[in-house]
Amino acid sequence: MRRLRILFACTLLVGLGLVSTVAAAQDSLLSWNDGQARRAIVAFVEKVTKEGSPDFVPVPERIATFDNDGTLWAEQPMYFQFLFALDRVKVLAPQHPEWKTKEPFASLLKGNLKGALAGGERAMGAIVMATHAGMTTAEFETLVRDWIASAKHPKTGRLYTEMVYQPMLELLAYLRANGFKTFIVSGGGIEFMRPWTEKVYGIPPEQVIGSSIKTKFDLRDGKPVITRLPGIDFIDDKAGKPVAINRFIGRRPILAFGNSDGDLQMLQWTAAGGGARLMGLVHHTDAAREWAYDRTSAIGRLDKALDEAQAKGWTVVDMKSDWKRIFAFEK
Amino acid sequence: MRRLRILFACTLLVGLGLVSTVAAAQDSLLSWNDGQARRAIVAFVEKVTKEGSPDFVPVPERIATFDNDGTLWAEQPMYFQFLFALDRVKVLAPQHPEWKTKEPFASLLKGNLKGALAGGERAMGAIVMATHAGMTTAEFETLVRDWIASAKHPKTGRLYTEMVYQPMLELLAYLRANGFKTFIVSGGGIEFMRPWTEKVYGIPPEQVIGSSIKTKFDLRDGKPVITRLPGIDFIDDKAGKPVAINRFIGRRPILAFGNSDGDLQMLQWTAAGGGARLMGLVHHTDAAREWAYDRTSAIGRLDKALDEAQAKGWTVVDMKSDWKRIFAFEK
Numbered sequence: 001m002r003r004l005r006i007l008f009a010c011t012l013l014v015g016l017g018l019v020s021t022v023a024a025a026q027d028s029l030l031s032w033n034d035g036q037a038r039r040a041i042v043a044f045v046e047k048v049t050k051e052g053s054p055d056f057v058p059v060p061e062r063i064a065t066f067d068n069d070g071t072l073w074a075e076q077p078m079y080f081q082f083l084f085a086l087d088r089v090k091v092l093a094p095q096h097p098e099w100k101t102k103e104p105f106a107s108l109l110k111g112n113l114k115g116a117l118a119g120g121e122r123a124m125g126a127i128v129m130a131t132h133a134g135m136t137t138a139e140f141e142t143l144v145r146d147w148i149a150s151a152k153h154p155k156t157g158r159l160y161t162e163m164v165y166q167p168m169l170e171l172l173a174y175l176r177a178n179g180f181k182t183f184i185v186s187g188g189g190i191e192f193m194r195p196w197t198e199k200v201y202g203i204p205p206e207q208v209i210g211s212s213i214k215t216k217f218d219l220r221d222g223k224p225v226i227t228r229l230p231g232i233d234f235i236d237d238k239a240g241k242p243v244a245i246n247r248f249i250g251r252r253p254i255l256a257f258g259n260s261d262g263d264l265q266m267l268q269w270t271a272a273g274g275g276a277r278l279m280g281l282v283h284h285t286d287a288a289r290e291w292a293y294d295r296t297s298a299i300g301r302l303d304k305a306l307d308e309a310q311a312k313g314w315t316v317v318d319m320k321s322d323w324k325r326i327f328a329f330e331k
Numbered sequence: 332m333r334r335l336r337i338l339f340a341c342t343l344l345v346g347l348g349l350v351s352t353v354a355a356a357q358d359s360l361l362s363w364n365d366g367q368a369r370r371a372i373v374a375f376v377e378k379v380t381k382e383g384s385p386d387f388v389p390v391p392e393r394i395a396t397f398d399n400d401g402t403l404w405a406e407q408p409m410y411f412q413f414l415f416a417l418d419r420v421k422v423l424a425p426q427h428p429e430w431k432t433k434e435p436f437a438s439l440l441k442g443n444l445k446g447a448l449a450g451g452e453r454a455m456g457a458i459v460m461a462t463h464a465g466m467t468t469a470e471f472e473t474l475v476r477d478w479i480a481s482a483k484h485p486k487t488g489r490l491y492t493e494m495v496y497q498p499m500l501e502l503l504a505y506l507r508a509n510g511f512k513t514f515i516v517s518g519g520g521i522e523f524m525r526p527w528t529e530k531v532y533g534i535p536p537e538q539v540i541g542s543s544i545k546t547k548f549d550l551r552d553g554k555p556v557i558t559r560l561p562g563i564d565f566i567d568d569k570a571g572k573p574v575a576i577n578r579f580i581g582r583r584p585i586l587a588f589g590n591s592d593g594d595l596q597m598l599q600w601t602a603a604g605g606g607a608r609l610m611g612l613v614h615h616t617d618a619a620r621e622w623a624y625d626r627t628s629a630i631g632r633l634d635k636a637l638d639e640a641q642a643k644g645w646t647v648v649d650m651k652s653d654w655k656r657i658f659a660f661e662k
Contacts, residue, residue: 060529060535063537137577181537190578190581191581194581198391204391204582205580205581205582206394206512206537206538206579206580206581206582207537208581212578215574215577215578216570216574217570217571217573217574217596217600218570219599223603224573224596224599224600224603226573226574226577226600239547239548239549240548242548242555242557243546243547243548243557246468246546246557247521247543247546248537248579249536249537250521250522250525250536250537250539251535251536251537265548265555268550268555269548269555269557272554272555
């Protein structure tokens, strides 16, 4: 009875808008230094959640989108999904004797990554298709789950899921506690991310958007399967990001975070909506604790987007000065 | 202080799983007769939400998918989106003098629908592209909003948003109150549905999946726009439905409802998961209050899916006997 009364009171208060789920920044953003970036985030969240404020945004419209590689987890020395693909090539090699003499596999299997990638996009495509297609979605999910639970980062020796940025985990949680719905909008593979994003980021599969290969529904011995085909369906990068946001979410974000030129159009699309907005870039400036790279990096190049952020007053997070801690495993 | 204490108690109880949002069927499914369909739905919801039960499903996995045309709202005398397209043809005709002699438009403008559709899929495609492409997504949204707020159904004279099935609205609300996340998975256009589904069904844009045409991101005078192009991107029907569920949701539904052979693969995909499942079909059996059609209808044909439902014991809703009321506007 007491429990019921409390439930009723709670429902009533929430219904009346007298309480809402609120998280104070001082309890949430613990790994952030009190700098310009943190202040911009807190000021933004406080104004869009304050009822009666001219900047108030109703809960269903509090959409926040985040790039993944380089924004929520690291992306050096190369995109982690590509490291997954390389591991798959090694596992699959015994079934493909022809790879011994066929590029890019021949170079790869000799440990010559540079030689393998000399073939450019075509070589990359061949590696991805050989490792990401030709199985059911359920089989692929198992491959990803097994790899992510055991593979180690070549530099830190940590699980890849430990290579996530602690301040960004706090930001995701802080936003959700303030009524935001958090989405990933990544150039990475949608089915490569979904098996672990809920546990690691608190983002369920239906809020993960990414690149995809073609798939096909079939009855196999009367049992329905979805098969992954060797063809690109969609590349969720650059101008593809706002297209995907429109297709998957159907609502414009009011906050978006990226770290590279691949995120520029997502940030432009976010900025072009009415009302209060926050556009953020994670700037990799800490060679000691993480990596330092921007305008000339082959991976995660940040050049045009950095110019535009500076010109338009977007929020640029300086990892070195804005983050007390980058990874949870740091002392 | 008292308010804070109640909030805290509430959070604690929910956190401990001691209370969860529960809605009793007797308060929710008011337009359903106490027949086999209602009983199957209630039994299913009660067992998957009962903690400790072998059929218990955690909240994040309570995914329910619904077809739209003929399942949540009516689809006779033809799909409502096609009636929208016909209205657009009339509006646009003065800008297209060539339509006077060009099929399918010439027949359409003379009121000869049968003649216009004699060209089959190609004619349909021409009508859809002429009316659904060539504008920005924001412009298209405005067209849909204006039409849906004013256009009237040719038989009932009601707004199309009044042509929704009251028992299905109750079912959606009952499921959500029991922790389900409700999705639309429709052959209809994704951007035709999103402007009104939240208000009418309580389903936000990011939980609406449908057919789509190609879109493109551009900067127009420095302002980002997404333009609708005259090409099909994806048809969310038949085998496309499980493919779209996998792509957009990334999780298999535990409950799915449709009304036609276009929903068969979605129901098969749902049925093939492990644990408790509910597969439902709305069977149009009430010529007096709605329409009666199934195996030979050009619109919403229900033939193979009805056979499979009967063979496998899926839940078939007989509109005439299972529903006390079909539309809210009925006396």
